[in-house]
Amino acid sequence: MACSLGAAVPPFAPHAISVSLPTWQDNVDYEEGEKRVVDAMVSGYPRFFIHLGIQKLARQCRQKFGSSGEDCMLFPSRKIAENCRSFMIDRAHAQGIDIPIRLVQHVIHPNNGSSNSPSIELHIVLFPENQFSLAKQFWQHTGLGVSSRLAERCLIMLQDQEQLPTSMASPRIPGKSGNKHYSAKPPRESQVENAVDDLEDATYLEERYGRNLPQDAAASAKRAMKRRIAGVLVRDSPSDWSQAGKQDAEVGPSTRGVHEVSEDDVYLYPTGMAAIWNAHQLALHVRPPTKSICFGFPYTDTLKILEKWGPGCDFLGNGLDKDIDELEQILERESAQRPGQPPILALFTEFPSNPLLRCANLPRLRALADKYDFLIVVDDTIGNLVNVEVLPYSDIVVSSLSKIFSGDANVMGGSLVLNPRGKHYASLKQHITNNFEDTYFNEDAIYMERNSRDFARRIRAIDENTEVVCDFLRSHSLASSSPPENTVIKEVFYPKYTTTEHYNKCKVSEDAGFGGLFSLTFVTAEAARAFFDALPCYKGPSLGSNFTLACPYTILAHYMERDWAAKYGIEEGLVRVSVGMEDRQTLLEDFGKALAAAQATSTSSTSYVV
Incomplete structure (x- = not known):
C-alpha cells in the first residue's frame, strides 16, 4: 500500500495519529533527525509530534503573552499546567538549574456568539526556549496536552487575527543528544496553513449525514462510551447507536467479570x-x-x-x-x-x-x-x-x-x-x-x-485475520516443528504461542481471539530490513487500526537505548505488526511477498541480529 514519506496515516485525515515511514532507513533517519525525513513530515503520533494546528496556536499565544526568548506549551486546564510547571522545575533542580516558568490563562470566545461553540480555556506554560525539550517530556509522558481538534477550534475562533510571520515559528532544539522525541522542528508555514482545515464544513457534513452526534451532545457521547467500556449496555450496535448515551438506555450487570x-x-x-x-x-x-x-x-x-x-x-x-x-x-x-x-x-x-x-x-x-x-x-x-x-x-x-x-x-x-x-x-x-x-x-x-460503535465486530474480524497470518509466518520460522531450510524468521511473538496459559486464564470465552498485534524477530539484520521494506502495508507508529500497520519497533521506540532493550529480548531487528481488516487472502499474499524478500537475503548474509 503506497504512502509517501511523512504523509498522514491514514491518508488525508487532518487528525491522523500516525505518519508514513515506509522503509527501515526512513525510521533510522527519523530517529537521527535527518532533514530529508523531518522536513517531509506533516503528521505524527500526537504525543511525539506536535500537530501543526497546535503549533500555529502556540505561536499566536507566544506572540500575545510571551517575552523574547520564551517558548510555550498549551494545556486544557490550570491543574495540568501547574503539574507541567512542577515537573519542569523539579527536573531542572535535580540538574542544579533554576528556570523561570509563567502560567497564563487565555479564554477564547467564539466570534459569532453561538451557543454551539462555547468559549475555550487555554492554559499556557511559558518557559525559556532552551528548555523546550524538558517541557516536551511532560507533554509526551503524560499525554495531557491540548488536542489537535481543540487547537483547530480555537484557530477558527481566532480566524480574524492577522497571520503570523514565518519567523515566529518554534525554534528547533539543536544537537542530537537525548531522546529525539523530545525535540521539535518548526514546520514550513505552508504546511501549517494547509493543515488547518475548515472544521465548520467538516462538522456540518458529519452531523448532516448522521455519522456523528451533534456537537452539543458530547455528554451523551461520553456516557455511551463509558457504558460500552463498563460492559453494561443491554443493547448496543451500530443500528441503534443513538440510544446508547441516553439517560433511559437499558443497562444491566457488567460483563467485565465484575457485575x-x-x-x-x-x-x-x-x-x-x-x-x-x-x-x-x-x-x-x-x-x-x-x-x-x-x-x-x-x-x-x-x-x-x-x-x-x-x-x-x-x-x-x-x-x-x-x-x-x-x-x-x-x-x-x-x-x-x-x-x-x-x-x-x-x-x-x-x-x-x-x-x-x-x-x-x-x-x-x-x-x-x-x-x-x-x-x-x-x-x-x-x-x-x-x-x-x-x-x-x-x-x-x-x-x-x-x-x-x-x-x-x-x-x-x-x-x-x-x-x-x-x-x-x-x-x-x-x-x-x-x-x-x-x-x-x-x-x-x-x-x-x-x-x-462497532468495535466488537471489528475486533473479531481482526482476531481471525491475525491468527491466520501468524500461523503462516510461524510455520516458516525456527519455532516451527519442521522449519524450512531457508527460514529467516527466528520467532513469532503472539499470545497464541507466548505465555499462552496465562492469556487463556483471562480469555472472555474459549472462542475469544488473541488480538491483532504480533512481533517478529529474524536471524539476520538484512532479513529484518528486507521483510519490512517489502511488506505492502502502511508503515508508521501506533497500532490497533482497522488497516494493517507495521514498524521496526525497537528502532522507533528505543533507538537511543537499543543495548538496554536487547537485555529484555527486544532485539534491534524486531518488526511489530498490527493487523487490520483487509481481505484475508490478500493479507497472506502480502506477507508472503515480504517473507520471500527476507528469504532472498539468506544466501548472501552472515550478519546476525544482536
Missing part, C-alpha cells in the same frame, strides 16, 4: 497515557507513597512515568514467572525493613505486553497483592475487553481508546476503570470523585463515540 461495575466507575481521558499517568497519581495520593513495580517490558512511556514521578520503581522487565519469584523476594525484603507498611505502592503491567506479547500470571500477582497490600494496575489495550477480562485481578484497568476501540486512527482517548470489589475501591473512588476533571475535548469524544 457491580457501572458507568460511574469509568473515567475518560484525552489519551491512554493520560489514563496511566492519572492511575499512578491516584495511587500516590491514596496509598503511602513508595516505589512501584513495572512488571514486564512495557510501552516506553509507562516506565518513564513510574521513574520520573514519585519514589520511582523496580523494573522486572521480562515479566515471566521467574520474575514473580524475584518480586516475592522484593516484597519480603521491603516488608522486613518497613514493618506495618505496604512494601510497594502498585504493580503496573500490560496484558499482553508491547512488543513481546507476554502475559503475566495475574492470579498469582493478585494473591501477592492481597497478601502484601499493594495495588495492581493492568493495561489491557492490546488484549482488549472483547478478548480478555482482567478486571477481576486488578484494582485499576487502563486502556488506550486510540487503538482498536477507535480503529480509524483519527482520534485519541483513554479510559480508567475502578474495580468495585477491590480492597481499596472506597478510597480510590472518593479521591477520584473529588479530584477528577474532564479534559477530554468534546469533539474528540464525539468522533471516538462514532468510531467505537
Whole structure:
C-alpha cells in the first residue's frame, strides 16, 4: 500500500495519529533527525509530534503573552499546567538549574456568539526556549496536552487575527543528544496553513449525514462510551447507536467479570497515557507513597512515568514467572525493613505486553497483592475487553481508546476503570470523585463515540485475520516443528504461542481471539530490513487500526537505548505488526511477498541480529 514519506496515516485525515515511514532507513533517519525525513513530515503520533494546528496556536499565544526568548506549551486546564510547571522545575533542580516558568490563562470566545461553540480555556506554560525539550517530556509522558481538534477550534475562533510571520515559528532544539522525541522542528508555514482545515464544513457534513452526534451532545457521547467500556449496555450496535448515551438506555450487570461495575466507575481521558499517568497519581495520593513495580517490558512511556514521578520503581522487565519469584523476594525484603507498611505502592503491567506479547500470571500477582497490600494496575489495550477480562485481578484497568476501540486512527482517548470489589475501591473512588476533571475535548469524544460503535465486530474480524497470518509466518520460522531450510524468521511473538496459559486464564470465552498485534524477530539484520521494506502495508507508529500497520519497533521506540532493550529480548531487528481488516487472502499474499524478500537475503548474509 503506497504512502509517501511523512504523509498522514491514514491518508488525508487532518487528525491522523500516525505518519508514513515506509522503509527501515526512513525510521533510522527519523530517529537521527535527518532533514530529508523531518522536513517531509506533516503528521505524527500526537504525543511525539506536535500537530501543526497546535503549533500555529502556540505561536499566536507566544506572540500575545510571551517575552523574547520564551517558548510555550498549551494545556486544557490550570491543574495540568501547574503539574507541567512542577515537573519542569523539579527536573531542572535535580540538574542544579533554576528556570523561570509563567502560567497564563487565555479564554477564547467564539466570534459569532453561538451557543454551539462555547468559549475555550487555554492554559499556557511559558518557559525559556532552551528548555523546550524538558517541557516536551511532560507533554509526551503524560499525554495531557491540548488536542489537535481543540487547537483547530480555537484557530477558527481566532480566524480574524492577522497571520503570523514565518519567523515566529518554534525554534528547533539543536544537537542530537537525548531522546529525539523530545525535540521539535518548526514546520514550513505552508504546511501549517494547509493543515488547518475548515472544521465548520467538516462538522456540518458529519452531523448532516448522521455519522456523528451533534456537537452539543458530547455528554451523551461520553456516557455511551463509558457504558460500552463498563460492559453494561443491554443493547448496543451500530443500528441503534443513538440510544446508547441516553439517560433511559437499558443497562444491566457488567460483563467485565465484575457485575457491580457501572458507568460511574469509568473515567475518560484525552489519551491512554493520560489514563496511566492519572492511575499512578491516584495511587500516590491514596496509598503511602513508595516505589512501584513495572512488571514486564512495557510501552516506553509507562516506565518513564513510574521513574520520573514519585519514589520511582523496580523494573522486572521480562515479566515471566521467574520474575514473580524475584518480586516475592522484593516484597519480603521491603516488608522486613518497613514493618506495618505496604512494601510497594502498585504493580503496573500490560496484558499482553508491547512488543513481546507476554502475559503475566495475574492470579498469582493478585494473591501477592492481597497478601502484601499493594495495588495492581493492568493495561489491557492490546488484549482488549472483547478478548480478555482482567478486571477481576486488578484494582485499576487502563486502556488506550486510540487503538482498536477507535480503529480509524483519527482520534485519541483513554479510559480508567475502578474495580468495585477491590480492597481499596472506597478510597480510590472518593479521591477520584473529588479530584477528577474532564479534559477530554468534546469533539474528540464525539468522533471516538462514532468510531467505537462497532468495535466488537471489528475486533473479531481482526482476531481471525491475525491468527491466520501468524500461523503462516510461524510455520516458516525456527519455532516451527519442521522449519524450512531457508527460514529467516527466528520467532513469532503472539499470545497464541507466548505465555499462552496465562492469556487463556483471562480469555472472555474459549472462542475469544488473541488480538491483532504480533512481533517478529529474524536471524539476520538484512532479513529484518528486507521483510519490512517489502511488506505492502502502511508503515508508521501506533497500532490497533482497522488497516494493517507495521514498524521496526525497537528502532522507533528505543533507538537511543537499543543495548538496554536487547537485555529484555527486544532485539534491534524486531518488526511489530498490527493487523487490520483487509481481505484475508490478500493479507497472506502480502506477507508472503515480504517473507520471500527476507528469504532472498539468506544466501548472501552472515550478519546476525544482536
